[in-house]
Amino acid sequence: xxxxxxxxxxxxxxxxxxxxxxxxxxQDNIITVAWTGITCTHPPKxxxxxxxxxxxxxxxxETGEFVINLAPASLCRAVDYCGIYxxxxxxxxxxxxxxxxxxxxxxxxIIAESPLSLECRVTDVIPLGSHDMFLADxxxxxxxxxxxxxxxxxxxxxxxxxxxxxxxxxxxxxxxGKFGFSTDKGKKKKRK
Amino acid sequence: xxxxxxxxxxxxxxxxxxxxxxxxxxQDNIITVAWTGITCTHPPKxxxxxxxxxxxxxxxxETGEFVINLAPASLCRAVDYCGIYxxxxxxxxxxxxxxxxxxxxxxxxIIAESPLSLECRVTDVIPLGSHDMFLADxxxxxxxxxxxxxxxxxxxxxxxxxxxxxxxxxxxxxxxGKFGFSTDKGKKKKRK
Numbered sequence: 001x002x003x004x005x006x007x008x009x010x011x012x013x014x015x016x017x018x019x020x021x022x023x024x025x026x027q028d029n030i031i032t033v034a035w036t037g038i039t040c041t042h043p044p045k046x047x048x049x050x051x052x053x054x055x056x057x058x059x060x061x062e063t064g065e066f067v068i069n070l071a072p073a074s075l076c077r078a079v080d081y082c083g084i085y086x087x088x089x090x091x092x093x094x095x096x097x098x099x100x101x102x103x104x105x106x107x108x109x110i111i112a113e114s115p116l117s118l119e120c121r122v123t124d125v126i127p128l129g130s131h132d133m134f135l136a137d138x139x140x141x142x143x144x145x146x147x148x149x150x151x152x153x154x155x156x157x158x159x160x161x162x163x164x165x166x167x168x169x170x171x172x173x174x175x176x177g178k179f180g181f182s183t184d185k186g187k188k189k190k191r192k
Numbered sequence: 193x194x195x196x197x198x199x200x201x202x203x204x205x206x207x208x209x210x211x212x213x214x215x216x217x218x219q220d221n222i223i224t225v226a227w228t229g230i231t232c233t234h235p236p237k238x239x240x241x242x243x244x245x246x247x248x249x250x251x252x253x254e255t256g257e258f259v260i261n262l263a264p265a266s267l268c269r270a271v272d273y274c275g276i277y278x279x280x281x282x283x284x285x286x287x288x289x290x291x292x293x294x295x296x297x298x299x300x301x302i303i304a305e306s307p308l309s310l311e312c313r314v315t316d317v318i319p320l321g322s323h324d325m326f327l328a329d330x331x332x333x334x335x336x337x338x339x340x341x342x343x344x345x346x347x348x349x350x351x352x353x354x355x356x357x358x359x360x361x362x363x364x365x366x367x368x369g370k371f372g373f374s375t376d377k378g379k380k381k382k383r384k
Binding site: 001002003004005006007008009010011012013014015016018034035036037038039040041042043044045046047049068070073076077078080081083084101104112113115116118119126128129130131133135137138139140141142143144145146148154156157161162163164165166167168169170171172173174175176177178179180181182183 | 193194195196197198199200201202203204205206207208210226227228229230231232233234235236237238239241260262265268269270272273275276293296304305307308310311318320321322323325327329330331332333334335336337338340346348349353354355356357358359360361362363364365366367368369370371372373374375
């Protein structure tokens with residue numbers, strides 16, 4: 001292949017287009033965000049980067065809490081809608097047919113239709129330019145019991161998650177392998 | 193659906209399992225990382241979170257540079273391998289049949305077989321627990337010209353990118369829509 005040299009750009013993918021819910025029981029909102037990721041395993045930490053002009057920004061800033069709701073491909077239209085319209089003018093829960101559900105730990109609602117929701121508490125707000133980064137602890141997880149097997153193990157592949165890459169939404173396709181498959185030799189089968 | 197309440201965990205997906213190349217011309221390495229994301233659009237910023245025990249950690253820490261090489265599904269075995277074995281004992285380029293190519297701006301090699309590589313300069317190192325977060329500017333991009341149309345527009349969907357979710361690798365499946373499709377009404381067609 002032949003490479004073309006470009007200047008820097010935010011060209012990473014595929015990313016999770018998640019619905020971030022926020023609020024304190026008085027006001028709430030949903031904003032779709034793809035600028036998110038895991039930043040630490042132990043303790044579990046994540047972030048969302050949000051423009052200060054967005055309606056959800058001051059809500060998260062003031063409450064110090066948000067919920068990352070993973071998005072299945074079946075909710076793609078709601079995901080797109082919640083990334084475009086402002087919560088200042090519309091109740092996105094009502095408009096998208098989404099249901100508020102109480103979280104375990106934070107005051108924000110979780111989205112009942114999401115198969116897996118991460119409750120987050122902000123630890124740092126880092127201004128970076130167009131976006132401020134909200135670094136956060138993942139303090140609780142809510143998971144659809146249909147993703148669990150009889151032993152309680154999580155099968156996230158059952159969620160039919162949505163992916164986002166350079167302005168386009170994709171369903172996840174075929175499973176190619178499991179972490180560690182490149183080492184699978186006969187002798188590895190003895191390991192637990 | 194019925195929800196099960198768990199304590200916090202690093203359960204976000206789908207994520208990009210990228211091959212991070214690093215080095216200074218004397219020593220180099222590749223480490224696969226899924227703890228990455230975009231943190232800012234303007235200027236373009238990203239991060240990778242890496243355990244201090246990893247072979248690539250001191251290389252990135254000392255050089256202040258790394259390259260994020262996006263991974264197509266066809267390279268899944270190399271992606272998995274580079275996430276497991278240590279560069280202290282093996283040349284992962286040679287072992288995985290990957291080719292070093294000079295970057296535009298940084299001293300690290302880019303991976304020739306990657307369809308899109310982001311050259312990054314570290315701005316901050318933030319210790320978070322098991323992982324340290326390397327916040328970085330994306331200072332240059334290298335893109336396979338097969339992803340560009342005759343007008344030079346990027347079609348990242350042609351890259352056949354790999355996704356990672358809870359320990360499993362997936363190909364991207366069908367394209368569901370384009371950002372903004374939930375607003376597509378007749379009147380929108382007038383917009384540019």
